[in-house]
Amino acid sequence: MPATFTHRRRVEFADTDTAGVAHFTALFRYVEEAEHAFYRSLGGAAFEWHDRGLAGMPRVHASLDFLAPARYGDEVEVVLRVAEKRSRSLRYEAELARVEGEARTVLARGEMTVVYATRGHDEREWTAAPLPPTLVDGIEVAD
Amino acid sequence: MPATFTHRRRVEFADTDTAGVAHFTALFRYVEEAEHAFYRSLGGAAFEWHDRGLAGMPRVHASLDFLAPARYGDEVEVVLRVAEKRSRSLRYEAELARVEGEARTVLARGEMTVVYATRGHDEREWTAAPLPPTLVDGIEVAD
Amino acid sequence: MPATFTHRRRVEFADTDTAGVAHFTALFRYVEEAEHAFYRSLGGAAFEWHDRGLAGMPRVHASLDFLAPARYGDEVEVVLRVAEKRSRSLRYEAELARVEGEARTVLARGEMTVVYATRGHDEREWTAAPLPPTLVDGIEVAD
Amino acid sequence: MPATFTHRRRVEFADTDTAGVAHFTALFRYVEEAEHAFYRSLGGAAFEWHDRGLAGMPRVHASLDFLAPARYGDEVEVVLRVAEKRSRSLRYEAELARVEGEARTVLARGEMTVVYATRGHDEREWTAAPLPPTLVDGIEVAD
Numbered sequence: 001m002p003a004t005f006t007h008r009r010r011v012e013f014a015d016t017d018t019a020g021v022a023h024f025t026a027l028f029r030y031v032e033e034a035e036h037a038f039y040r041s042l043g044g045a046a047f048e049w050h051d052r053g054l055a056g057m058p059r060v061h062a063s064l065d066f067l068a069p070a071r072y073g074d075e076v077e078v079v080l081r082v083a084e085k086r087s088r089s090l091r092y093e094a095e096l097a098r099v100e101g102e103a104r105t106v107l108a109r110g111e112m113t114v115v116y117a118t119r120g121h122d123e124r125e126w127t128a129a130p131l132p133p134t135l136v137d138g139i140e141v142a143d
Numbered sequence: 144m145p146a147t148f149t150h151r152r153r154v155e156f157a158d159t160d161t162a163g164v165a166h167f168t169a170l171f172r173y174v175e176e177a178e179h180a181f182y183r184s185l186g187g188a189a190f191e192w193h194d195r196g197l198a199g200m201p202r203v204h205a206s207l208d209f210l211a212p213a214r215y216g217d218e219v220e221v222v223l224r225v226a227e228k229r230s231r232s233l234r235y236e237a238e239l240a241r242v243e244g245e246a247r248t249v250l251a252r253g254e255m256t257v258v259y260a261t262r263g264h265d266e267r268e269w270t271a272a273p274l275p276p277t278l279v280d281g282i283e284v285a286d
Numbered sequence: 287m288p289a290t291f292t293h294r295r296r297v298e299f300a301d302t303d304t305a306g307v308a309h310f311t312a313l314f315r316y317v318e319e320a321e322h323a324f325y326r327s328l329g330g331a332a333f334e335w336h337d338r339g340l341a342g343m344p345r346v347h348a349s350l351d352f353l354a355p356a357r358y359g360d361e362v363e364v365v366l367r368v369a370e371k372r373s374r375s376l377r378y379e380a381e382l383a384r385v386e387g388e389a390r391t392v393l394a395r396g397e398m399t400v401v402y403a404t405r406g407h408d409e410r411e412w413t414a415a416p417l418p419p420t421l422v423d424g425i426e427v428a429d
Numbered sequence: 430m431p432a433t434f435t436h437r438r439r440v441e442f443a444d445t446d447t448a449g450v451a452h453f454t455a456l457f458r459y460v461e462e463a464e465h466a467f468y469r470s471l472g473g474a475a476f477e478w479h480d481r482g483l484a485g486m487p488r489v490h491a492s493l494d495f496l497a498p499a500r501y502g503d504e505v506e507v508v509l510r511v512a513e514k515r516s517r518s519l520r521y522e523a524e525l526a527r528v529e530g531e532a533r534t535v536l537a538r539g540e541m542t543v544v545y546a547t548r549g550h551d552e553r554e555w556t557a558a559p560l561p562p563t564l565v566d567g568i569e570v571a572d
Contacts (some may be wrong), residue, residue, distance in 0.1 A: 013465060013475060014168060014458050016161035018215050018333060019342045020410070023157050024318075025311040028348075029443050032310075036442060040502075046442060047304060048268065049499050056305045062314075063349030063396075069412070072161050072476050073469075110349075121264040124192065126305070126355070156322060157315050161476060163553070167461075168454040168456075171400075171491075172300050173302060179299060188449060189299060190358050199448045205457075206492030206539075212555070215333050216326075250490045253492075267449070269498070300454060304501050309443050335553065358447050407550040410478065425525035 003142035004081045005035035005041065008099070011074045021069035022076075027108050028062055031094045034078035035114065042138035053120040055132070060089070064096075064110035074098045076107065081142045088128045089115045090139065146285035147224045150177035150185065150193045151242070163211035165219075170251050171205055174237045177221035178257065180194045185281035196263040198275070203232070205241075207253035219250065231237045232258045233273045233282065289419075289428035290367045291327065293320035296384070297360045307355035313394050314348055315378045320364035321400065328424035335429045339406040341418070346375070350382075350396035362393065367428045374414045374427065375401045432571035434470065436463035437528070440503045450498035451505075455571045456489055456537050460523045464543065465506035471567035482549040484561070489518070490568065493525075493539035503527045509572045517557045519568065547567045 007030075015026035033059075048055045070076055077097050084091035086093040092114075096107040116135070117126040130136075150173075158169035178200075179189040191198045213219055227234035227279050235257075239250040259278070260269040273279075289304035293316075321343075322332040334341045356362055363385045370377035378400075382393040402421070403412040416422075436459075437532045444455035464486075465475040477484045499505055521543075525536040532537035545564070546555040559565075 012458070012462055013160055014166050014461065017156055018161070018163050019340070019344065019412070020158035020161050021344075024348060025157060025314050028311050028314060029441070031445065032288045033441050045502065051265075054305070056353070058305065058307075059310045059352055061351050062310055063347070066345055066361070069344070071410075073474060121385050122194075123356075124306070155315070155319050157318065162483070162487065162555070165486075165497065167488045167491055168457050169458060170297070171454050175300065176298050176517055188359065197448070200451075201498070202453045202495055204492070206490070208490050209488055212487070214553075216331060267500075267540050269448070299446055300452050303442055304445035304447070304449050306447050311443060335550075408480075 001138065001140040004079060004112070005038040007037045007078045009033065009076055011029070011053050011070050011076060013072055013074055017036070021071055024064070024066060027064060027096055030076060030078050030096060031080070031112055034080050034094070035092065035112070038080060039135065042134055043049065044132065044134040044138065053118055055116070055118045056126065057114045058117055058126060059112060059114050061111065064108045066108050067095040068105055068107050069097070070098055070107050075100065082139055083111070083142065085139055085141050087130050089113055090131070094103070097110040144281065144283040148181040150180045150221045151202070152219055154213050154215055154219060156215055159215050164214055167209060168210070168250050170207055170213070170239055173219060173239060174205070174223070174253070174255055175224050176239070177222060178235065178255065179217040179220065181223060182278065185277055187275065187277040187281065196261055196266070198259070198261045199255050199269065200257045201260055201269060202255060202257050204254065204256040207237070207251045209251050211241070211248055211250050213241055213250050218243065222270060225282055226254070226285065228282055228284050232256055233274070287343050287424065287426040289426040290365060291320065291324040293323045293364045295362055297356050297362060298314065298356055299358055300302070302358050307357055310350070310352060313315070313350060313356070313382055315383055316362060316364050316382060317366070317396070317398055320366050320380070321378065321398070324366060325421065328420055330418065330420040330424065339409070340403055341402070341404045342412065343400045344403055344412060345398060345400050347399040350394045352394050354382055354384070354391055356393050369397070369428065371425055371427050373416050375399055375414065392422065430567065432569040434463065434467040436466045436507045438462065438476065438505055440499050440501055440505060445501050445564040450500055453493070453495060456493060456495070456499070456525055458540070459505060459507050459525060460539070460541055463509050463523070464521065464541070467509060468564065470549050471563055473561065473563040482547055482552070484545070484547045485555065486543045486571055487546055487555060488541060488543050490540065490542040493537045495537050497527070499527055501535050502513060504529065508544055511568055512540070512571065514568055514570050516559050518542055519560070
C-alpha cells in the first residue's frame with residue numbers, strides 16, 4: 001500500500017516567465033498533478049461526476065519553499081509523501097526536483113492538505129465528506 | 144447601442160514566458176476578458192448559475208495574428224467589434240494594442256465566434272440556445 | 287510610508303476550474319499581482335530590464351490556507367501587510383477576501399517571502415542583491 | 430523524415446473551467462506542447478540559450494475551431510501536420526481529439542504558423558532567422 005508517489009513531467013514553455021524560469025504557480029500545479037496521478041494509480045479520481053452530484057478534492061492548505069529554479073525543458077520529479085490520513089482529509093509533504101541523468105537538484109519543498117468534498121448537481125456549496133474506500137484502503141501514511 | 148467595446152489591462156508577470164514576452168495564450172485570454180467585460184457592461188454575464196441550470200458562452204472559433212510582442216507591465220487595450228449577430232451566436236473582430244501615452248502599437252488582430260449555450264444542472268452536455276434579451280437588445284452589429 | 291497595500295481584481299473565467307471555483311493557483315497569482323501593484327504604486331517595478339542586466343523579485347516562500355471559494359465574476363480584494371523588511375528580502379502576510387457591497391468574506395490567508403535579485407544579460411543564474419532605494423525608502427514594516 | 434507528429438496528454442484539473450470543460454486556451458497550449466515535443470523528437474528545441482544569445486519559435490498565427498469539449502481526465506491526442514516549410518517559418522495544421530480505447534472524437538481543428546527567431550542576450554527585440562539545420566533537414570512537408 002503506497003505511502004509515497006512519484007510523478008515526472010517536463011517544464012512546458014507556457015509554464016515559464018520572463019525571469020527565464022518556471023513561474024512559482026507552475027510548481028504548485030505540478031504538485032496537484034502528482035496528487036491527481038496518485039489517485040488515478042489507485043483507481044480513484046480527484047474529480048468525479050456521479051448521477052447524484054460531484055465529488056472533488058479541494059485544497060485547504062498549500063505551501064512551498066523555493067530553493068532553485070526550473071527552466072524550460074527541464075524534467076521535474078514530484079515526490080509526494082502522505083504525512084497524515086484523516087477521515088475526510090489527507091496531508092502531503094511534497095518535494096520537487098530537477099532530474100538530469102543521475103543528477104537530482106531539489107527545486108522546492110512544501111506541504112498540501114486536501115479535503116474530500118461532494119455537492120449535489122443543483123447545490124453551489126461543497127461539503128466535506130468521508131474519503132471513499134478507494135483512497136482509504138489504497139493510501140498508507142508514510143513512516 | 145454599442146457595436147464596439149474597449150477593455151484595458153496590464154500584462155501580469157504570470158502572463159509572460161521565457162522569451163520575455165506575453166505568452167500567446169495570454170492574448171487569447173485578454174480577448175475573452177474583454178468580451179466578458181462587454182456583457183457585464185450591458186448588465187449580462189458570460190456565465191450564470193440559474194435555479195434550473197447553467198448558461199454560458201463557449202467559443203467555437205478563435206484566431207489571432209501576432210504582429211508585435213507585449214512585455215511585462217505593458218498596458219494592453221483590446222478593441223472588440225461585433226461583426227455578426229445571429230440568433231444563437233456572436234462573431235467578433237478583435238484588435239490588441241499596447242498603449243503608452245499617445246503611442247499605440249498593434250500587437251495582434253483576429254476573430255472569435257461565441258455561442259450562447261445552456262445545460263441543466265444534472266446534464267453534462269451544453270446545448271446552443273437563443274441569445275438572451277440583454278444581449279439581443281444590447282448589442283448592435285458594427286458598420 | 288505604506289506598510290499595507292490593497293489590490294482588487296475580478297475572478298476571470300480562465301481562473302476557474304471544473305469544481306466551479308477559482309483554481310487555488312489563481313489565488314497565488316492574485317497575491318503576486320497585488321505585490322507587483324504595490325511596487326508600481328511606489329514608482330518601482332517587480333521586474334526591470336537595465337542596460338547591464340535584469341532585476342527581479344523571485345519568491346522563496348509562498349503559502350495559503352483556503353477558507354472559502356471564489357467564483358467567476360467575484361470581486362476579490364488582496365490585502366498585503368509587510369511583516370518583515372530585510373536588506374535583500376521582504377516578507378508579506380496576505381489576506382484575500384470576496385467583497386460584495388458591504389459584505390466581506392475571507393477566502394484565504396497566507397504568507398509570501400520575496401528576494402530582490404539581479405543577473406547580467408548573459409548570465410543564467412540570479413543572485414540576491416540589496417533592495418533598491420525605491421523599495422527600502424518606500425516600504426515600512428507593519429506594527 | 431516526418432511530416433506529421435502525434436502527441437498525447439491528459440486534461441489536467443487546472444486546464445478546466447467552471448463550464449466543466451477544458452478552457453479554450455488549454456487546447457492552444459496543447460498544440461504548442463505538441464510542436465515543442467516534435468522538435469525535441471528531432472534533437473532540436475523550441476527555445477535555446479546559446480553563448481551569444483537566445484533562439485526561439487514565436488507564433489505569428491494561431492487559430493482553432495472548437496467542435497466538442499474536453500473534460501478533466503480526458504486523454505487528448507494532438508496531430509500536427511506540416512503544411513508549409515519556408516526558410517524562416519513553418520505552418521502546421523493541427524487536430525485535437527479525445528481518445529478512449531478505440532473511440533476518437535475530434536475536439537478542435539486549426540492552424541499555427543511559427544517563425545524561427547533569435548536575439549542577442551542584451552537585445553530586447555527578436556529577429557526572424559533561417560531555420561536551423563536540425564529542423565530544415567528533419568522536417569518534411571506533408572502531401
